[in-house]
Amino acid sequence: MSGTYGARWGAQLAAAGLILAAAPSAPCAEPRPTTLAILPLKLLDTSGEPIDQGPEHARRLAVMAQDLAADLGSDGSYRTLRLASETLRTRCPGEHPECLLAAAREADASLVFVGVVHKSSTLILQIFARVVDTHTGHAVLTRDLNFRGDTDEAWHRA
Numbered sequence: 001m002s003g004t005y006g007a008r009w010g011a012q013l014a015a016a017g018l019i020l021a022a023a024p025s026a027p028c029a030e031p032r033p034t035t036l037a038i039l040p041l042k043l044l045d046t047s048g049e050p051i052d053q054g055p056e057h058a059r060r061l062a063v064m065a066q067d068l069a070a071d072l073g074s075d076g077s078y079r080t081l082r083l084a085s086e087t088l089r090t091r092c093p094g095e096h097p098e099c100l101l102a103a104a105r106e107a108d109a110s111l112v113f114v115g116v117v118h119k120s121s122t123l124i125l126q127i128f129a130r131v132v133d134t135h136t137g138h139a140v141l142t143r144d145l146n147f148r149g150d151t152d153e154a155w156h157r158a
Contacts, residue, residue: 033076033077033078033079034079034110035078035079035081035108035110035111036073036079036080036081036113037080037082037104037107037109037111037113037134038065038072038082038112038113039100039104039113039114040061040065040082040084040088041061041062041115041116041117042115043058043061043116043118044117045057045118046119047119047120053150057117057119061117063152063155063156064117064155064158065082066082067156068115069082081107083103083107087103088100091103098137100114101132101134101137109134110133110134110135111131111132111133111134111140112131112134113129113130115127115128115129115130116128122150123150124148125146125148125149125150125154125158126144126145127143127145127147127158128143129143129145130143145158
């Protein structure tokens with residue numbers, strides 16, 4: 001392309017480029033954060049303590065699940081939701097893994113957090129935590145954590 005025709009075509013391309021560069025761009029769709037469902041945390045108490053601490057432990061489990069949901073959702077990487085105990089008791093009375101995964105999928109979660117606190121003595125507790133892919137049933141994260149003390153402060157730190 002030589003001569004006047006080539007120069008005119010080049011000028012038109014340059015003008016089009018300037019117009020496109022100056023035009024406000026459409027906002028990019030933000031990637032939607034992964035939805036992580038949090039199942040109600042469970043307690044396995046094999047400590048053999050004579051005092052019933054059921055209500056206290058139930059409260060601590062609920063607070064731990066609430067704090068976990070808030071912490072995991074705080075940076076925007078995950079959209080967390082807690083699946084209600086009452087709903088799961090009705091939907092999955094036997095608590096079969098397939099049923100729990102289906103309940104999480106129905107809530108639009110692609111991951112589910114499963115946690116069990118094991119109290120083996122007055123001072124020794126463990127948390128078994130798993131994050132499971134709701135479509136495959138495979139664990140994508142597994143952690144076994146120990147903590148000392150059966151107090152509000154110890155549970156909060158854990």
